[in-house]
Structure formats: structure tokens, C-alpha cells
Amino acid sequence: MSTTAPLFIAIRCEELPARLVSSAAEQLSAGLLALLSGIDHGPARIWATPRRIAVEIEAVALLRPGSEQLLTGPAASVAFKDGQPTAAAIGFARGKGLPPEAIEIVEGPKGPVIAVRVKQGGERIVDLVAAKLDSIVQGMKFPVGMRWQPGGPRWARPVHGLIALHGDQLIPATVLGIAAGRSTVGHRLQPEPFEVDSAAAWVEGLRERFVEPDRASRRERIAQQLREAAAELGARIEVDAALLEEVTDLVEWPVVVACAFDPELLDLPPRLLVESMRVHQRVFPLWRAEGQGLDHNFLAVSNHPRAHEPRTRDTIATGNARVIGARFHDARFFYAEDRRKPLLAHDERLVRMQWIRDGGTMRDKAVRISALARRLAPALGADPDQAERAGRLCKADLSTQMVGEFPELQGHVGRLLARFEGEPEAVALAIEEHYLPRGASDGLPTSPAGRALALADRLDTLAGCFAAGIRLKGSSDPLGLRRAAHGLLQLLLDAGLRQLPEPLFALALDGLGPELTRRSPRDEALSDLVEFCLARLQALLREEADKGVVDAVLGSGGERDPLALRARVRAMAELAKSPEFGPLKVTFKRVMGLTRDHDDPRYDPAALSEPVEQALHAALEQVRPRARQAAAALDYGEALRALVDLKDPVDELFVGVMVVSPDEDLRRRRLGLLRSVADEFNRVADFTQLSAD
Amino acid sequence: MTFQELILQLQRYWGEQGCAILQPLDTEVGAGTFHPATFLRSLGPKPWRAAYVQPCRRPGDARYGDNPNRLGHYYQFQVVMKPAPADVQELYIGSLRAIGIDLSKHDLRFVEDNWESPTLGAWGLGWEVWLDGMECTQYTYFQQVAGYELDPITVELTYGLERLAMYLQGVDNVYDLVWVQGPDGPLTYREVYHRNEVEQSRYNFELADTELLVRWFEGCEKECRALAAAGLALPAYDQCMKASHTFNLLDARGAISVAERARFIGRVRDLALLSAHTWMGEEASK
Numbered sequence: 001m002s003t004t005a006p007l008f009i010a011i012r013c014e015e016l017p018a019r020l021v022s023s024a025a026e027q028l029s030a031g032l033l034a035l036l037s038g039i040d041h042g043p044a045r046i047w048a049t050p051r052r053i054a055v056e057i058e059a060v061a062l063l064r065p066g067s068e069q070l071l072t073g074p075a076a077s078v079a080f081k082d083g084q085p086t087a088a089a090i091g092f093a094r095g096k097g098l099p100p101e102a103i104e105i106v107e108g109p110k111g112p113v114i115a116v117r118v119k120q121g122g123e124r125i126v127d128l129v130a131a132k133l134d135s136i137v138q139g140m141k142f143p144v145g146m147r148w149q150p151g152g153p154r155w156a157r158p159v160h161g162l163i164a165l166h167g168d169q170l171i172p173a174t175v176l177g178i179a180a181g182r183s184t185v186g187h188r189l190q191p192e193p194f195e196v197d198s199a200a201a202w203v204e205g206l207r208e209r210f211v212e213p214d215r216a217s218r219r220e221r222i223a224q225q226l227r228e229a230a231a232e233l234g235a236r237i238e239v240d241a242a243l244l245e246e247v248t249d250l251v252e253w254p255v256v257v258a259c260a261f262d263p264e265l266l267d268l269p270p271r272l273l274v275e276s277m278r279v280h281q282r283v284f285p286l287w288r289a290e291g292q293g294l295d296h297n298f299l300a301v302s303n304h305p306r307a308h309e310p311r312t313r314d315t316i317a318t319g320n321a322r323v324i325g326a327r328f329h330d331a332r333f334f335y336a337e338d339r340r341k342p343l344l345a346h347d348e349r350l351v352r353m354q355w356i357r358d359g360g361t362m363r364d365k366a367v368r369i370s371a372l373a374r375r376l377a378p379a380l381g382a383d384p385d386q387a388e389r390a391g392r393l394c395k396a397d398l399s400t401q402m403v404g405e406f407p408e409l410q411g412h413v414g415r416l417l418a419r420f421e422g423e424p425e426a427v428a429l430a431i432e433e434h435y436l437p438r439g440a441s442d443g444l445p446t447s448p449a450g451r452a453l454a455l456a457d458r459l460d461t462l463a464g465c466f467a468a469g470i471r472l473k474g475s476s477d478p479l480g481l482r483r484a485a486h487g488l489l490q491l492l493l494d495a496g497l498r499q500l501p502e503p504l505f506a507l508a509l510d511g512l513g514p515e516l517t518r519r520s521p522r523d524e525a526l527s528d529l530v531e532f533c534l535a536r537l538q539a540l541l542r543e544e545a546d547k548g549v550v551d552a553v554l555g556s557g558g559e560r561d562p563l564a565l566r567a568r569v570r571a572m573a574e575l576a577k578s579p580e581f582g583p584l585k586v587t588f589k590r591v592m593g594l595t596r597d598h599d600d601p602r603y604d605p606a607a608l609s610e611p612v613e614q615a616l617h618a619a620l621e622q623v624r625p626r627a628r629q630a631a632a633a634l635d636y637g638e639a640l641r642a643l644v645d646l647k648d649p650v651d652e653l654f655v656g657v658m659v660v661s662p663d664e665d666l667r668r669r670r671l672g673l674l675r676s677v678a679d680e681f682n683r684v685a686d687f688t689q690l691s692a693d
Numbered sequence: 694m695t696f697q698e699l700i701l702q703l704q705r706y707w708g709e710q711g712c713a714i715l716q717p718l719d720t721e722v723g724a725g726t727f728h729p730a731t732f733l734r735s736l737g738p739k740p741w742r743a744a745y746v747q748p749c750r751r752p753g754d755a756r757y758g759d760n761p762n763r764l765g766h767y768y769q770f771q772v773v774m775k776p777a778p779a780d781v782q783e784l785y786i787g788s789l790r791a792i793g794i795d796l797s798k799h800d801l802r803f804v805e806d807n808w809e810s811p812t813l814g815a816w817g818l819g820w821e822v823w824l825d826g827m828e829c830t831q832y833t834y835f836q837q838v839a840g841y842e843l844d845p846i847t848v849e850l851t852y853g854l855e856r857l858a859m860y861l862q863g864v865d866n867v868y869d870l871v872w873v874q875g876p877d878g879p880l881t882y883r884e885v886y887h888r889n890e891v892e893q894s895r896y897n898f899e900l901a902d903t904e905l906l907v908r909w910f911e912g913c914e915k916e917c918r919a920l921a922a923a924g925l926a927l928p929a930y931d932q933c934m935k936a937s938h939t940f941n942l943l944d945a946r947g948a949i950s951v952a953e954r955a956r957f958i959g960r961v962r963d964l965a966l967l968s969a970h971t972w973m974g975e976e977a978s979k
Contacts, residue, residue, distance in 0.1 A: 015803035147834075148834055150776050150846075151844060251802065302800040319800070322827065322860070324826075330760065
């Protein structure tokens with residue numbers, strides 16, 4: 001008889017939010033695997049659609065592995081009289097659920113005692129799962145849960161069905177008030193229930209009823225149909241990965257339908273058309289031949305098994321086209337309205353738009369950005385007049401109807417309107433680019449004026465909020481201050497500017513009006529800003545190297561601008577990969593340790609009498625200019641290579657002389673020599689902060 | 694299917710499901726959710742099923758009758774059921790069948806849409822229901838209303854009637870909808886409502902007296918509090934709805950700055966919560 005069988009759990013529910021479909025199945029799988037820890041089982045496999053999640057774990061033992069325990073009782077002399085068990089012995093056995101015949105005599109620490117052997121575990125997995133499945137499912141984490149039945153539990157969406165099988169045995173579990181059974185239903189168009197006795201039968205039964213339970217297959221099917229449909233229309237497609245993931249979890253049986261909108265609408269800004277199709281309608285835009293722009297055809301992913309039949313296909317295509325058409329016609333109306341006024345007229349309405357609570361208007365902010373961008377322009381190679389002009393106009397599109405309707409187009413609409421009014425392209429582009437980067441993985445501005453504006457906007461946001469007394473507590477960050485600081489650093493790094501953030505913040509703080517500055521003293525705001533920025537830099541550098549290296553660099557002296565700090569971290573991370581790093585660390589930790597209380601690097605070279613002292617001095621004289629020159633050029637790899645040359649002379653010094661000599665003069669000059677070595681290293685990193693491994 | 698047949702079919706269908714077919718509320722509201730049959734009746738343990746048409750006024754969406762898809766005054770068909778029946782999704786699909794939407798010929802998708810009304814202190818989880826890509830219904834399991842955690846919960850289905858009718862009739866302009874086949878030919882939505890859209894747009898955007906509206910708002914606010922203090926939940930809530938509509942008019946007129954806007958919404962919410970507390974017979978908190 002087999003001692004294992006597959007465990008299969010399937011939950012059927014109302015449509016899960018697309019973003020939770022995978023996570024729900026993964027959490028169910030993880031919960032079951034945790035339950036089975038210590039129990040023999042094979043690999044797990046998951047399935048997920050908007051209306052069901054399932055897990056099969058192969059070869060799960062039928063029983064939990066048993067163990068035997070010896071339980072001892074009273075002394076044998078008390079337990080037996082004349083070879084017969086006494087009442088004490090019988091009572092002991094009965095207490096363990098065993099007959100007197102089970103009693104044996106074993107040697108205890110104070111002589112023979114009676115004992116029984118009790119089997120523990122060996123519990124049926126069916127019973128284990130039946131007892132625990134509900135708490136596994138209820139323990140799943142969702143951003144927000146809901147109740148649907150009176151007094152009932154909370155879960156992502158209402159649950160309607162449960163299959164729980166161990167081999168062919170039904171597990172008598174109840175989950176979220178639903179008792180396990182063997183039956184399920186297919187696609188909405190196939191509502192008649194059917195029974196299954198295994199995962200394979202479930203998968204097969206569903207596929208016969210227009211449900212593809214395997215997520216990867218569904219996604220691949222969509223991708224392939226998209227490519228085929230595009231080819232058939234003679235169009236190009238760039239399959240948006242995030243959208244593909246989302247639509248995969250909006251359908252159980254994907255069928256791609258080609259749709260089209262009125263080609264006249266192609267005169268709308270292409271980005272509006274694309275974003276609107278993607279974000280609002282979850283359909284895939286198509287492009288004509290290279291360089292010829294957007295196509296008026298687009299592709300929708302339906303959940304209709306017969307969407308390839310002409311009549312159904314036409315109905316679905318017409319429906320989708322009407323929705324898109326209505327939206328675009330609306331946009332066209334807004335776009336025409338918006339173009340009737342110059343950008344500066346839109347800007348006037350910004351006086352009605354508060355930037356932050358009691359912190360002046362969006363228009364005040366635009367004016368500040370404009371002035372700041374002018375100051376920053378020369379260092380970034382931007383034309384100051386253009387930077388100033390673009391700053392003045394960069395928020396104006398927030399009051400247009402287009403941005404009101406399509407907020408994701410902020411900046412882009414401003415660029416289009418600026419261009420329409422005949423502003424120079426550099427100004428128009430800077431208006432759009434000043435929002436970049438929108439997030440950690442977003443692109444950066446490509447134009448000098450765009451960089452100046454983007455920097456100015458972030459400096460102003462941070463300085464304004466800090467001056468207004470806003471500080472972040474915990475993880476909430478409604479004003480996006482972490483993102484702003486992250487963007488600021490990315491911009492500085494990208495621009496190749498050797499620039500400390502502090503004077504930039506000072507400049508921004510000095511540009512603020514009284515409505516912002518009256519709450520936090522300037523110096524306090526400034527030092528908090530610098531600290532906040534450093535914490536973000538630390539996080540940013542942690543993406544390049546592990547914590548020890550980042551701390552070693554930030555905790556040392558040397559050049560402190562973000563560009564230099566990043567170069568130092570990169571060089572250290574590189575060095576840490578090389579085999580000589582371990583011994584090097586040992587040597588220089590020792591140097592740092594010895595000179596901890598000796599911060600005077602001076603010594604008289606003429607007085608160095610020992611050859612090992614003279615050798616180290618000579619090496620230092622040679623290494624120092626080489627390392628500093630390399631560091632000045634941000635080539636910290638070369639700087640470190642130079643510094644590594646000090647290792648041997650230092651090691652030889654340690655071997656050749658006693659550094660901490662009882663002789664005051666000897667001690668002072670040797671520590672001075674080592675302190676000079678330490679100071680050079682400290683320009684890159686503080687080795688004492690590195691772990692010892 | 695004419696516009697009125699659509700309404701009649703929905704009423705018949707939901708009536709058969711045991712919903713009380715109510716008539717529209719006789720005061721201006723921005724959505725069917727404001728109707729006491731939804732907002733107040735979703736509170737507390739008593740079972741409740743109702744369905745009704747609710748004319749909605751959204752002054753800011755008015756377009757002088759020029760836009761084929763947008764109206765400052767339009768109709769919702771609202772269904773509320775408490776407790777939510779276990780088969781409410783099937784019941785909903787049955788309602789589509791009842792208005793002639795044969796799902797073997799149409800694509801139906803349920804796309805996550807979590808609803809929140811800061812004005813009513815309410816939120817819920819559910820979907821936008823997409824019919825061939827068109828959002829035709831808001832489907833929400835209320836979780837909280839007026840700050841109260843609901844148990845049992847109410848499910849709310851809100852059909853956009855004009856949009857659904859446009860789809861069923863295959864017209865691209867709302868004003869071309871056929872309301873009824875009259876003795877002299879079809880009566881269109883244009884004949885019924887176009888003039889209203891034009892005139893109301895002028896009022897909303899050009900003529901509304903903002904100073905007067907601010908005074909109205911304050912009057913409603915004062916009256917609501919006084920009525921709540923007298924333990925009269927329904928008259929108090931009437932004043933709350935009037936305050937809300939007055940705020941919408943001020944907003945459409947561009948008379949409210951962003952910062953003020955949040956404060957106005959907070960003031961309406963206070964009135965809504967006060968009315969709900971009074972309805973629940975609790976000591977008014979404010």
C-alpha cells in the first residue's frame with residue numbers, strides 16, 4: 001500500500017483583484033508547505049485565475065511520522081506484589097490509556113521502576129489539513145480584506161467553493177464557512193458543476209469548460225495572440241509587460257479581439273492615446289511601420305471563449321471601440337479648449353491651487369522653481385533664460401482640462417501647449433522633463449534645462465516641506481519626500497556634478513516665502529534636510545554594495561559629495577571581491593586600532609632610523625600623490641590600488657619594530673607614520689567598520 | 694429597447710428578487726448612494742432590499758448639451774440588498790439577461806474597483822463591471838458607512854442607465870437615445886433633457902450666485918445640526934444632502950480653492966455622520 005498521496009486544495013471565489021491573483025495562490029502554497037514541515041512531501045505546484053486558486057503538493061505522507069516515548073511510573077517494588085500488578089500499576093497504565101499487560105520494568109536512577117511505551121504522532125495528514133486549512137486561508141495577507149456574510153470572516157473577495165483532497169480521499173475541512181467537496185464549475189458560460197478526484201482531473205475539467213488555470217499558459221497565449229493579431233493587421237506591437245500581467249489576471253480564457261477607433265482621432269497627442277488605452281481601458285495599442293506613428297487599430301483581451309466567431313467578435317470589438325472613441329472625443333474637446341488660452345493664462349488659475357496645506361499656491365511654487373532653476377542653470381550647462389522661462393510655465397498645465405481628465409499626462413500636456421505657442425523646444429522639453437524621475441526606476445531628464453528644473457523642483461519641495469515643519473515618521477510619506485530626495489540624488493549623480501547637497505538646500509530655503517518659513521528655524525531645517533538626504537543616499541548606495549562597505553565609506557573622511565561617495569563605494573565593493581581584501585582588512589584594522597587615540601600624523605622623516613620605518617615612509621611618499629590624484633579624478637579603483645601598495649611595508653613594520661615602544665619618541669614617530677597611513681585610507685573608507693570575515 | 698423599457702425591465706427583475714421598488718428621492722443628490730434608502734438603510738442589522746431610479750446632479754460634469762457622453766443631470770439605477778445574498782453575482786448577471794444582454798454573445802469582466810466616499814464616511818470593495826469593455830455597473834460590498842463597520846453588509850449595484858441604454862440602442866450620442874416610441878414617432882432624450890442641460894450649464898458655470906450659495910450652505914449646516922439635536926434624523930439628513938449639492942454647485946462655479954475644498958467636504962461629512970448617528974438613535978457626538 002502506498003504511504004503517500006498528492007494533496008490538492010482549490011478555492012473558488014468571486015473575481016480577485018488582478019494584482020492579488022498570483023500572491024493568493026503563492027500564499028496558499030506557502031501556508032500548506034509550512035504546515036507540512038517535518039512531513040515527507042514532494043514539490044508544490046500552483047494554479048491561479050481571477051476566480052480560483054489551487055495548489056497541489058506531490059507525494060505527501062499519509063501519516064505524520066510517529067515516535068515512541070517511554071513513560072516511567074512508580075518503583076517496581078510498589079507496582080508488583082507476588083508477580084501481579086498492584087492497583088498502583090494498573091492505575092498508571094490506565095492513565096496512559098494502556099492495559100496492564102503493556103507494563104514493563106526498566107532501570108531507573110533509584111532502582112527498577114515500571115514503564116509503558118506510548119506512541120505519539122502518526123496522526124493522519126487528512127485530519128491535520130482538515131484542522132488547519134481554515135486558519136491558513138484566513139491568515140493570508142491582502143492589502144484590505146472584506147466581509148460578505150453576517151458575522152463572517154474577512155478575505156479578499158467572497159468565497160464559494162472548496163476542494164480538498166489527499167489522494168482520492170476528501171479532506172473534511174471547512175474554510176471561510178465553506179465545506180470541502182469535490183465539485184467545481186468552469187467559465188461563467190459553463191455554470192454546471194462537475195466533480196473531480198485529482199488535480200489533473202480538475203485541470204482537464206476546467207480546460208474543457210473554458211478555463212485555463214495555469215497562469216503562465218494564459219499569459220503566453222495572450223502574448224502569442226497579440227503578436228499574431230498585430231501581424232495580421234500589418235502593425236507593430238510592443239507588449240507592455242505590466243499590462244500583460246494585469247490582463248492575464250482579468251480573464252480565465254483569453255481571446256484577443258482586434259478593434260479600431262476613428263482614424264481622425266490620431267491627431268490627438270500619441271501619448272494621450274497610448275496611456276488612455278493602457279491605463280483606462282487595459283487594451284494594447286498598435287503602431288504602424290517604424291517611425292510612422294500610432295495605428296488606429298488596437299487589441300483587447302476578452303474573456304469570451306467564442307470571441308473568435310465573427311458575430312461575437314464584432315460585438316466585442318464594437319463595444320471596446322465605442323468606449324475608446326467616447327474617451328478620445330472627450331479628450332479632443334478638452335485639448336481644443338485648453339489650446340484656446342496661452343499657458344500663462346492657465347498659470348493664473350494656479351493661484352487657486354494650494355501646494356501644501358497653508359503653504360502657498362502652486363503658482364508660488366512655480367515662481368520659486370523658476371528662480372532656482374536660473375541659479376542652477378550654468379552649472380548644468382543650461383541656458384539661464386530658458387530654465388527660468390520653463391520654470392515659470394512648468395506647473396501651468398495642472399489647471400488644464402486635459403490634465404484634469406488625464407492626470408498621468410501632467411508635464412506632457414504642458415510641453416505640447418508650450419510648443420503650440422511657439423516656445424523654444426528646449427523650454428517645452430524642460431517642462432515635460434522636470435517631473436523625471438517619477439520613481440526609482442524611471443528615466444532622467446535628457447536636456448540641461450530639464451535637469452535644472454527637475455533639480456529645482458525637488459530642492460524646493462524638500463526645503464519647503466522641511467521649513468514648514470514637516471518631518472517623516474514611520475513609513476507613511478504622503479508628499480513623496482523620500483522619492484523627491486531619491487530623485488534629487490539621482491539627478492546630481494547623473495549630471496556628474498561634484499556638489500554637496502547642503503549649499504543647494506540653503507539656496508532653496510532662502511527662496512521660500514514667509515508662509516513656509518515661519519514654522520521651522522532655518523538652521524534646524526537645513527541640518528535636518530542634510531541628514532534626510534544622507535539617509536536616502538545611504539539607501540541608494542546600498543543598491544550598489546552591502547551595508548558594511550556603505551557604512552565604512554560614509555563613516556570615514558574624504559570627499560563627501562554624492563558622486564565621490566558613490567565612486568568610493570563602488571571601488572570598495574570591487575576591492576571586496578578580490579582575494580587580497582581579507583589580509584588587507586586585517587592589516588589596516590590593526591593600523592586603525594593602534595592609532596585610534598593618536599590623531600597626529602606628523603613625524604620627522606630625518607629621524608626614522610630603522611629600515612622598515614624608512615621603507616614605509618618612502619612608500620607613503622610615493623603612494624600619497626598617486627592616490628590623491630586618482631581620487632580627484634574620481635578613480636577610486638586606482639586610488640585603492642595605490643593604497644594597497646602600503647600593505648607590505650606596514651606588515652614589515654609590525655614585524656620589524658615594536659610600534660608601541662616604551663620610548664616616548666619612538667612611539668610618537670611610529671604612530672605618526674601609521675596615522676599618516678590611516679589618514680590616506682580614511683579618504684576612501686574606514687576599514688574598522690568592515691566585518692572581520 | 695427604449696430608455697423607459699430598460700428602467701421597467703430592471704424594476705420588474707429586481708422587484709421579483711424581493712426588492713422594494715422605491716421612487717427617486719425628491720431632492721438633489723450627486724449619486725444614488727445618497728438616497729436614505731441606501732445611506733441610512735445600510736446601517737444596523739435589519740434586512741433591507743430596495744431598488745430605484747435616482748436622478749443625479751453633478752454640476753461640474755455639465756457640458757451645455759454639447760458633449761455626447763457627459764451630462765450634468767443623469768440617471769442611475771440603484772439596487773441595495775442587506776444582507777448581501779450569497780448568489781448576488783448570479784442575480785446581477787440575471788439582471789443583464791433581463792435587459793436583453795445575452796452573455797453568450799458579450800464579454801463580461803469584473804475589474805477591481807474599491808469605492809470610497811469621503812463625504813459619506815464610507816468605503817467598500819468590489820468591481821467595475823465591464824461589458825464588451827464598457828463600464829456598465831459599479832458593484833460594491835459596503836464595508837463601512839458613516840464611520841460604522843457594517844455587519845451584516847449591504848451590497849450595492851449601480852447601473853449607469855444612459856450608458857447602458859446607448860449601448861443597447863447602438864447610439865453614440867446620449868441625446869439620440871429613444872425614450873419611448875410615441876404616437877408621432879420616437880421621443881428622444883434630446884427632446885426630454887437637452888434644454889435642461891443647456892440652461893443648467895449656464896446656471897452652474899456662469900450665473901450661480903456664489904455668495905448666496907455660501908449662505909445656503911451655512912443655513913443647511915445650521916439646520917441639520919438643530920434637527921439632529923431634536924432627534925430628527927431624516928429632516929437632518931435632508932439638510933445634509935442639500936448642503937452637499939450646494940457645495941457641488943460652488944465647486945463647479947470655481948468658487949472653492951483646493952484647501953477650502955477639503956474643508957467643505959469635511960463639513961458635509963460631519964453632517965452625514967451626525968445624521969447617521971441620529972438615525973441609529975445614538976447620542977450625537979457633536
